[in-house]
Amino acid sequence: MFIVKYIKNVFSAIKSLLVGMRRTGYYFTHHKEIITQQYPDNRETLVLPERFKGEVVMPHNENNEHRCTGCTACELACPNGTIKVITKFDITPEGKKKKAIDKLVYHLELCTLCNLCVIACPSDAIVMAQTFEHSVFDRNKLTKVLNNPDSKIMDGVE
Amino acid sequence: MWSLSGITNWVDQWLNATFNPTLTLIIEMVIVGVCVISLFAVLGLVLVIMERKVSAWMQIRLGPNRVGPKGMLQSFADTLKLLVKEGFTPNGADKFLFNLAPYLAIIVAMLLMAPIAFAKDFHMWNLNIGVLYVSAVSSISVISILMAGWASNNKYSLMGAMRSGAQIVSYELSAGLAILTIVVLTGSLNLNDIIQSQANGWWIFKGHIPAIIAFVIFIIAVTAETNRAPFDLAEAESELTAGFHTEYSGMKFALFFLAEYVNVFIVCAIGATLFLGGWMPFHIGNWQSFNHVMDFIPSSIWFMGKTFFLIFLIMWFRWTFPRLRIDQLLNLEWKYLLPISMFNILLVTAVAILGWHF
Amino acid sequence: MTGSTFIFYMLAALTLVSGFLSVTSRQIFRAAIYLLFSLLGIAGLYFWMQYEFIAAVQIVVYVGGITVLIIFSIFLTQQAGELLAVQKAGRKLFAALASFCAFGITMLQVYQHSFINAADNNVMEASVTNIGTQMLSTTQGGYALPFELVSILLLAALIGCIVIAMRLKPVNQ
Known part of the structure; x- marks a missing residue:
């Protein structure tokens, strides 16, 4: 019946409004729920979530070794040409030639932090770092070489 | 006991003893004018910081916390910025009306202050038609919005003004009917008589269901009349940039902003007067000692407390509910609020005639 | 001249001047706003006479109702922002004559009517x-x-x- 539906409408509307008001009222009285980070003040204690993606880095171990084989999978996976892999040929002790990276050039200014290169990497050589304070006065500083000078590939990584 | 009416009487007597009647009247008018303007300034500062803090806490934020202790001086900084900003009149605008509109808005807000009783025996004008005066004068405020919208020569302003006109004209009806509920129960339009009739209990408690329905409808309707969210279609940042005050800047914008907050204060003061007993203390039946403690709190504190409670309620609405669409807005008024309040008027008339209220 | 008379003349001037401007203005929206001020002046006169109820009704009906309606119809009209055409001199003369005749009839009526003195009768x-x-x-x-x-x-x-x-x-x- 029309009138019953009308009255039901009114009461369900009031109920749903009260549900919303209860939520905001809860937040109003419970200040411990506040999620604001007062960033420059809490720089020392700032904890970023694990999934935060700041920039691409290549971890090296204590012997200055990395895991990159120079397969260019990351370069191919990158949607906007952020990564450029420059390869060279090393001579192994057995006298064979072996492909290795000379430089892994990373253009932070082009990167959208989409994580596709990290997914594409077959040997887990690159990861996403949590740094985020990237602003510099010179754009050239954003073009980075990810592998350290004179670094080598780790043993056992093919 | 310390009271505001004592101070006003003392000032009046002293002035009468010192000057002749005409000069006394003029001096008193000047004093009242200065008081109203300073009240406006204080209200602007307090309500802006209150709104920002309330909105922040409801959205799990911290809100302003840099200027002054805990950010409490933020509104001073805002005011200073608005004061030194250039008041810009766009090309192609109707300059006279463009500059007149914010002043009209603030003058209407000032006129509305006149019949409000701020404390026991403390009001500017004991008007015998107080309630009618408030609803009549508040209908002028829509003109200032329409004027600003037209004179800005801007499509957003014009659309905002149109929406706000439709909204205010329709919600005035249910606000008026909600006010009429209390007038039926009291039998007087005078705000002081209405407060006196609540000496033994506020209308929201002793008016049964009709008073509660009227209170809910009143709060909804005045939220719409003051153009606040969820009824802020006139401004609607996401659709109309800023609606009727898109083109305003500097002090002229500040006047609109101030008028909005003062209007919120006024409608909440009227709501507190009609439904929550104005400056009447909270009494429970025959608990003599409890009632005595309540009487000890000054009446101005009671009035301000109730008013700010209602202001908080309206802010709570603003930061909880999403904005309505224009058709939903008009549906709400014409299909729900108006029929319900008309039915409510019949109900309250029956209650008043049969004497069912306490 | 007492303060009360002074206020009366101010209100009367507001009413008359804005009424005149409302007729002569060539922008239709401004004409509506001047009409609004004229009506507000009349409401002010009622307040001055302490007929608060009539004054409030005047504001509700004329300002809150009729003027808003006029402004709305201006908003919804095409080319409402254009200047109105200047009328011919004959028309202007006729309009002035008509309003003068109406004014004359009203004044005649006011002078011939025997008003009840409110001070000595028991007026409700x-x-x-x-x-x-x-x-x-x-x-x-x-x-x-x-x-x-x-x-x-x-x-x-x-x-x-x-x-x-x-x-x-x-x-x-």
Whole structure:
């Protein structure tokens, strides 16, 4: 019946409004729920979530070794040409030639932090770092070489 | 006991003893004018910081916390910025009306202050038609919005003004009917008589269901009349940039902003007067000692407390509910609020005639 | 001149000047706003005479109702922002003559009418209660019949509005 539906409408509307008001009222009285980070003040204690993606880095171990084989999978996976892999040929002790990276050039200014290169990497050589304070006065500083000078590939990584 | 009416009487007597009647009247008018303007300034500062803090806490934020202790001086900084900003009149605008509109808005807000009783025996004008005066004068405020919208020569302003006109004209009806509920129960339009009739209990408690329905409808309707969210279609940042005050800047914008907050204060003061007993203390039946403690709190504190409670309620609405669409807005008024309040008027008339209220 | 007279002349000047500007303005929106100020001046006169109820009703009906309606129709009209055409001199003369004649008739009536002196007669106090009682009284001098007639007129207007605005369902052939 029309009138019953009308009255039901009114009461369900009031109920749903009260549900919303209860939520905001809860937040109003419970200040411990506040999620604001007062960033420059809490720089020392700032904890970023694990999934935060700041920039691409290549971890090296204590012997200055990395895991990159120079397969260019990351370069191919990158949607906007952020990564450029420059390869060279090393001579192994057995006298064979072996492909290795000379430089892994990373253009932070082009990167959208989409994580596709990290997914594409077959040997887990690159990861996403949590740094985020990237602003510099010179754009050239954003073009980075990810592998350290004179670094080598780790043993056992093919 | 310390009271505001004592101070006003003392000032009046002293002035009468010192000057002749005409000069006394003029001096008193000047004093009242200065008081109203300073009240406006204080209200602007307090309500802006209150709104920002309330909105922040409801959205799990911290809100302003840099200027002054805990950010409490933020509104001073805002005011200073608005004061030194250039008041810009766009090309192609109707300059006279463009500059007149914010002043009209603030003058209407000032006129509305006149019949409000701020404390026991403390009001500017004991008007015998107080309630009618408030609803009549508040209908002028829509003109200032329409004027600003037209004179800005801007499509957003014009659309905002149109929406706000439709909204205010329709919600005035249910606000008026909600006010009429209390007038039926009291039998007087005078705000002081209405407060006196609540000496033994506020209308929201002793008016049964009709008073509660009227209170809910009143709060909804005045939220719409003051153009606040969820009824802020006139401004609607996401659709109309800023609606009727898109083109305003500097002090002229500040006047609109101030008028909005003062209007919120006024409608909440009227709501507190009609439904929550104005400056009447909270009494429970025959608990003599409890009632005595309540009487000890000054009446101005009671009035301000109730008013700010209602202001908080309206802010709570603003930061909880999403904005309505224009058709939903008009549906709400014409299909729900108006029929319900008309039915409510019949109900309250029956209650008043049969004497069912306490 | 006392303060009260001074206020009267200020209100009268506001009413007359804005009324004149409303007629002569070539921008239609400004004309509406001047009309608004003229009506507000009249409401001010009622307040000055301490007929607060009439003043409030004047504001509700004319300012809150009629002027808003006029402004809305201006908003919805095409080319409302253009200047109005200048009228011919003959028309202006005729309009001035017509308004002068109306003014003359009113003044004649005012001077010939014998007003009751409010000070020595028991004039009924214009409180809201009295107005309400009088409005619904059926005794001598009561206004129950005109009141009901006006309400029937308003009801007819309401029904007419609904009929005009109602969207009829398309008739299936």
